[in-house]
Amino acid sequence: MVEVVAFDSKEFRRTKTTVDKATGKRSRRTTFYSPLGIGVAFRDVKQASNAILEESRKLLLRFGIESPCPLVSGTKSARKHGYSRTIRICDELVQFVQDHITSVFVCYVVLPDKDFPYMEVGGVGCPRTQIETADFLRQLSTAFSHITAWSYFGKPERSSRLLYLDAFTSKQTTAWQDLISRTNPVVYSRGDECNPLIAVADTLVLLTDKKLYDEKLRLTPENVKLIWKTYKFEVDTRFVDYRVRSKYSWNIDQQID
Secondary structure, eight states: OOEHHHHHHEEEEEEEEEOTTOOOOOEHHHHHHHHEEEEEESSHHHHHHHHHHHHHHHHHTTTTOOOOSOOHHHHHHHHHHOOHHHHHHHHHHHHHGGGEEEEEEEEEEETTTTOOEEEEOOSSSSEEEEHHHHHHHHHHHHTHHHHHHHHHSSSGGGGTSEEEEEOOOOOOOOHHHHHHHHOEEEEEETHHOHHHHHHHHHHHHHHHHHHHHHTTTTTOHHHHHHHTTTSSSSSEEEOOOOOGGHHOOOEEEEEEO
């Protein structure tokens, strides 16, 4: 049976609050920022989808939530139904469906702006330009579901697996060209609200952020494995850095369709 791997992503941000001694005014600055992507591999599409839908309906009912959408997605559900309540629902959902999950793949970016203050983009049929790394990372966040999938499918033995991808916004990248040469992505608009497998990927992204925050742990491969160690699925974590920038930096000033 062919495995299906579903991908979604979100922003991962850590901040620090400082107080001006003279005025007492508080200010917050970002100390770490990266896109955070997750791919979830499922054993059986039909069984997993049915289990996710059934349990999602039960959880929404038990937590007193009326919603036309029967799925629980991470970030969007948190905005609609409250953060703390959504976290509890998401964790219960993952615990219930974990038997249907074979593995979880986590990906993020390491680009310290003190070392790499600017990133270069363009160059193919358009001018090469430099943008500040902080701006580059925020623009990369909207594209990161396909960057995560590209990183996952870098291993040839994974090319036979089916790919479900939440819709993204990105200019043309070498990563996208590599990805569609290895596999045939099925892209879902508003995937976390209409596809049960992508909804679970979105849920796991939110929970990864929350569990690291609660344990006061940095975003590292070792820490990601640590927070998920009591669950039944395997966890693999990779980060992309400056050495592979040619893959994820957009090189053509044209949107991916």
